[in-house]
Amino acid sequence: MTTFTRDTEIFCDEEMLREDYQPESITAREEELSAYKTALQPVVNGAQPRNIFLYGKTGVGKTAVSRYLLNQLKRDTKQYDDVDLSVYWLNCTNLSSSYQVAVNLVNTIRSTKNRISTTGYPQQRVFDILYEELDAIGGTILLVLDEIDHIGSNDEILYELPRARSNGYLDSAKPGVIGISNDFGFRDSLSPKVKDTLCEEDIHFPPYDGPELEAILHRRADGALYDDAATQGVISLCAALAAQDTGSARQALNLLYKAGELARATDESIITEDRVHEAREELEQSQIEHGMRELTQHGHLSLVATLNLALAEETPARVREIYPRYRTIAEQSDIDPLVRRRMHDHLADLAMLGILNRQSRNEGRAGGQYYEYEFNVGLKLVCEVVDTLDGVALPRRIGEHL
Numbered sequence: 318m319t320t321f322t323r324d325t326e327i328f329c330d331e332e333m334l335r336e337d338y339q340p341e342s343i344t345a346r347e348e349e350l351s352a353y354k355t356a357l358q359p360v361v362n363g364a365q366p367r368n369i370f371l372y373g374k375t376g377v378g379k380t381a382v383s384r385y386l387l388n389q390l391k392r393d394t395k396q397y398d399d400v401d402l403s404v405y406w407l408n409c410t411n412l413s414s415s416y417q418v419a420v421n422l423v424n425t426i427r428s429t430k431n432r433i434s435t436t437g438y439p440q441q442r443v444f445d446i447l448y449e450e451l452d453a454i455g456g457t458i459l460l461v462l463d464e465i466d467h468i469g470s471n472d473e474i475l476y477e478l479p480r481a482r483s484n485g486y487l488d489s490a491k492p493g494v495i496g497i498s499n500d501f502g503f504r505d506s507l508s509p510k511v512k513d514t515l516c517e518e519d520i521h522f523p524p525y526d527g528p529e530l531e532a533i534l535h536r537r538a539d540g541a542l543y544d545d546a547a548t549q550g551v552i553s554l555c556a557a558l559a560a561q562d563t564g565s566a567r568q569a570l571n572l573l574y575k576a577g578e579l580a581r582a583t584d585e586s587i588i589t590e591d592r593v594h595e596a597r598e599e600l601e602q603s604q605i606e607h608g609m610r611e612l613t614q615h616g617h618l619s620l621v622a623t624l625n626l627a628l629a630e631e632t633p634a635r636v637r638e639i640y641p642r643y644r645t646i647a648e649q650s651d652i653d654p655l656v657r658r659r660m661h662d663h664l665a666d667l668a669m670l671g672i673l674n675r676q677s678r679n680e681g682r683a684g685g686q687y688y689e690y691e692f693n694v695g696l697k698l699v700c701e702v703v704d705t706l707d708g709v710a711l712p713r714r715i716g717e718h719l
Contacts, residue, residue: 326543326586327577333541334574336567343385344536345529346378349520353386356518360390360457363399366493368479368515373522375499376565380463382522383497387459401456410464415474419443422460426450444477448486455489465496466503476511524564530556533566534573542577547588551576554593572596601671605694608670609702612663615655617709618647619663623673623690624699625712633676633689636661642712649710664690672699 324331332338343350356369371379387404394400405425412418417435423446424432433446451458460478468474478494481487496515498504504516525533534552551573559569573588575596580588612620622642626634640657647654654660667690668675674693679686692699703715 324543324581327546327581327588328541329543330541331574331577333537334570334577336570338537339381339384339388340536343378343382344533345525346382346522349378349382349522350386352518352520353382356520357386357390360402360459360493361394361397361400363397363457365482365491366457366459368493368517369495370498370504370516370519371496371522372498372501372504372519374501374524374563374565376563376567377522377524378566379497379522383461383495387461402459403454403456404459404461406461406463408463409467412467414468414471415477416440416443416471418462418468418474419447423447423450426454440473444474445486448481451481451490451492452487456491458490458492459495460492461495461497463497464499466498466500470506470508472507472511475507475515479514525560525566525569526564527556527560530560530564530566530569534569537570538573542588545587546577547573548590550590551588551593554590558593558597568600571600575600602694602698605671606698606702609672609699610705612666614652614708615647615660616663616666617703617706618643618650618652618654619660620667620672620699621646621703621706621709621711621715623664623667623692624696624703625714627692627696627699628714632691634691635687635689636664639664639690646710646712650708652708664688668693 328334353369353371356367360366371383373379391402391404394402405422407418407421407425409418412421419440420433420435420438420443423443426447427433427450433443438446462475465475475494475496478492481492482490494515504512504519507515531553534556538547538552555569555572555576558572559565562568572593576588576592579592579595579599580586585592609620619639622639623632623634625642625646626632626639631638636657640660643660644654655663664673665675667673671693673690676689676691677686678689700715703709703711
């Protein structure tokens, strides 16, 4: 008797529902594709490439469209002898400075040989090494910097790279930068000189609406699911739920995939709308749990301070009530506490992530306007996450609940 057998009822190719799947064609992004294609036309003409900035929320197709169109560009430029195109991708999620971006670009180009250390060089020396690598490659080079907003205000490289040729740092290479950002505000936060240089062509990817998400899901589901593996309303429901929330194709695909997994786990032969609702609840809880684990050190301290009050049934609580607990926990953890205003920023972040519920109160001249905070998720889940934190001294009350 075999322990594992292949699916014969739900998934025939579940890879097509995964986040990293690259479709053979792009659905519901005709305007963006047209603008992107126009911005890339100088590459085909053998000219200096334009610098392009893409922005929009996560899951709205920026990376998928880029991979699709750049693959088409690499294929089509092979017919021209005077165009030698190279494309390098760098995800900047864990990078917070121009220095780190430059080092990682050098190491991406060098692959596994002669990689340079991430520390120990002056920034200009790293830039010089990068220019040497680019000139050694020569031709047209597109550098795709995904999640570029993570570098924050340290944006010198976004000015230096596009101007490297005109400034005499490059002879044989013609570089172009494609910046991809999930943060609508990042473009506006760029220094004026960087904005003028990087955003020669900027393309906004708006959230998908319900019909667009439904079209995307139908195309993926046709290859991912067996015939009649989902009831009639499942695709529409996944699309509608994602459209109402984020307008993200990624969210819609995750809903359908998770609903299929839940059906498979219970030996059901068809995905129902009930499974979609169940999938939504599980994914939301997982997302919130991930958000709590990924907080900064002071975010964790703010979380623990608020939890301490919640377990004592002292929430909703104001900042002036949370802050003393925060200071005490920080000092017990040998961490220098932030001033009250900065700690309040971390509470606001917790509310933005859906972990806390923030309510504005106004008591007029007597009490003024203030915020109150309470948990928007189950305290059991918060306790489970807090129990795994390193370097945070947990108050006795929390310890009693673990």
